[in-house]
Structures are given as structure tokens and as C-alpha cells.
Amino acid sequence: GDSVTQMEGPVTLSEEAFLTINCTYTATGYPSLFWYVQYPGEGLQLLLKATKADDKGSNKGFEATYRKETTSFHLEKGSVQVSDSAVYFCAFAMDSNYQLIWGAGTKLIIKP
Amino acid sequence: KAGVTQTPRYLIKTRGQQVTLSCSPISGHRSVSWYQQTPGQGLQFLFEYFSETQRNKGNFPGRFSGRQFSNSRSEMNVSTLELGDSALYLCASRPLVGLAFFGQGTRLTVV
Numbered sequence: 001g002d003s004v005t006q007m008e009g010p011v012t013l014s015e016e017a018f019l020t021i022n023c024t025y026t027a028t029g030y031p032s033l034f035w036y037v038q039y040p041g042e043g044l045q046l047l048l049k050a051t052k053a054d055d056k057g058s059n060k061g062f063e064a065t066y067r068k069e070t071t072s073f074h075l076e077k078g079s080v081q082v083s084d085s086a087v088y089f090c091a092f093a094m095d096s097n098y099q100l101i102w103g104a105g106t107k108l109i110i111k112p
Numbered sequence: 113k114a115g116v117t118q119t120p121r122y123l124i125k126t127r128g129q130q131v132t133l134s135c136s137p138i139s140g141h142r143s144v145s146w147y148q149q150t151p152g153q154g155l156q157f158l159f160e161y162f163s164e165t166q167r168n169k170g171n172f173p174g175r176f177s178g179r180q181f182s183n184s185r186s187e188m189n190v191s192t193l194e195l196g197d198s199a200l201y202l203c204a205s206r207p208l209v210g211l212a213f214f215g216q217g218t219r220l221t222v223v
Contacts, residue, residue: 036214043116043202043214044155089155099145099168100212104154 002027006090006103013080014111021075021106023064023090031092033057033066033073034100038087047075047088085110114138116205116215124221130191133218137184137205143167144186145212146178149200158201161186190220198222 007022025031032051036044048057053068062077073090090103117136125131137144145168146158157170161180180186184205190197198221204212 034211041216043118043216044204045214046211049211099157099160102155102157 002092002101004090004092004101004103006088006106009087009105009107010109011106012109012111015082016079017110019075019077019080019084019108021088021090021108022072023074023103024070024072025090025092025101026071027092027094027101029094030068031094031101033064034091034093035062035064035073035075036089036091038089038105040086044089080108080110082110082112084108116203116213118201118203118215118218120218121216122219122221124223125193126223127193127195129193130189131193131220133188133201133203133220135186135188135203135205135215137186137203138213141205141207141213142184143206143208144180144184145204145206146186146188147202147204148172149202149217150198155202158188193222195222 003026005024034049035047037047038044048059050057050066053066056065064073064075087105087107089105091100093100119134143162145160148156159178160168164180175191178188200217200219202217203215206212
């Protein structure tokens with residue numbers, strides 16, 4: 001069935017390190033792909049999205065590229081900050097009804 | 113434009129009690145979805161309502177129910193609470209076609 005597999009956390013990095021959080025999906029068809037972020041004590045916020053193959057979503061220094069051939073949507077950032085500490089969720093939705101299928105979330109801890 | 117509003121933010125209940133959580137979507141959004149988030153199970157979809165009708169349902173027992181009113185506000189009810197129901201309950205609203213926006217959640221603790 002449809003599913004999202006995310007890198008297990010927590011991921012602990014030092015400030016200014018390079019970040020990659022892996023995400024792969026299994027879906028029938030070609031979904032839209034999303035990354036959501038949840039800061040401590042908050043709900044989820046959309047971080048970035050991509051709606052077709054080879055699209056690159058970007059926001060706040062984060063980027064992810066829709067790779068159809070590897071069914072992946074890895075999240076990257078060149079230089080993380082302490083304020084990036086949060087839980088990151090990868091998700092997808094088929095355009096027909098936009099119901100989101102979620103990954104388990106990856107907790108990111110950035111140390112100063 | 114006001115965001116998704118969930119009330120209350122925090123709640124403590126005793127086993128066996130029932131609880132009702134409320135979600136007011138963004139104005140104009142007709143779809144409201146509910147999720148349960150726990151450290152062990154992650155984010156799990158409960159159900160989605162659209163125009164007062166349940167459109168999708170996750171794999172939760174019948175103790176979990178919901179409804180949506182004509183103004184798109186939604187309530188979620190959990191009866192006969194169990195310790196394992198302790199979680200952050202998130203509500204998300206979206207327009208007919210578009211992205212989901214989340215509220216800050218209701219933190220339910222069952223003691």
C-alpha cells in the first residue's frame with residue numbers, strides 16, 4: 001500500500017553542519033510531495049513542496065528535489081542553525097483527494 | 113486571515129471519562145482532518161470531514177468519533193478514555209483543492 005519511509009531519528013548535528021533527511025515513498029501514480037516541520041509545542045507547518053518530477057521545493061534554506069526514478073524526496077540544508085531543531089515530516093498526496101500519507105517524522109537536534 | 117484554532121490547548125482527563133475537542137478551520141476551508149500524534153506511533157490519521165460528511169477514516173476504534181457543523185467547525189469525541197489515548201491531537205483544514213494547514217493541537221493527558 002501507499003507509504004512513506006523516513007530516516008529514523010533523532011539526528012544530532014552541530015550548528016553550520018550539512019543536513020540530509022532521507023525520505024522515500026511508495027505510491028500508485030505520481031503524487032505531490034511535501035515536507036512539514038513541527039517546532040516544539042506547535043502544530044505542523046508546511047516547509048516546502050514539489051508537485052512533479054524534477055521539481056525542487058525550497059524554503060528557509062531547505063531544499064528537496066522530487067526524484068521519480070528513485071521515488072525519493074530527501075530534505076537538505078547547507079548550514080543548519082539551532083533554531084532548525086524540530087521534527088520533520090515527509091508526506092505525499094495524490095492530487096485527486098489530497099489526503100496526506102505521512103512518514104513517521106525525524107527529530108532533528110542542532111547543538112551550538 | 114486567522115489560522116486553524118484548536119481548543120482547549122491542554123486537557124487532563126481520568127480513565128473511563130469522555131472528552132470533546134474542538135477545531136475551527138480557516139475561513140472558507142471545508143475540509144477538516146484529525147490526527148493523533150504519540151511518541152511511539154507518530155502521526156496517525158483519524159478521520160476527515162468535508163461538508164459535514166465523513167469522507168475518510170483511519171484505523172481507530174469506534175470510541176473515536178467526530179462531526180462537522182454547517183460552519184465547518186469540527187469536534188472530535190473520545191469515549192471511555194484509556195491511558196493510551198494520551199497524545200497530541202492535531203486538526204488540519206484545507207480548501208477543496210489545496211494544502212493542509214494545521215492547528216497547534218490539543219495535548220490530552222489521561223490519568
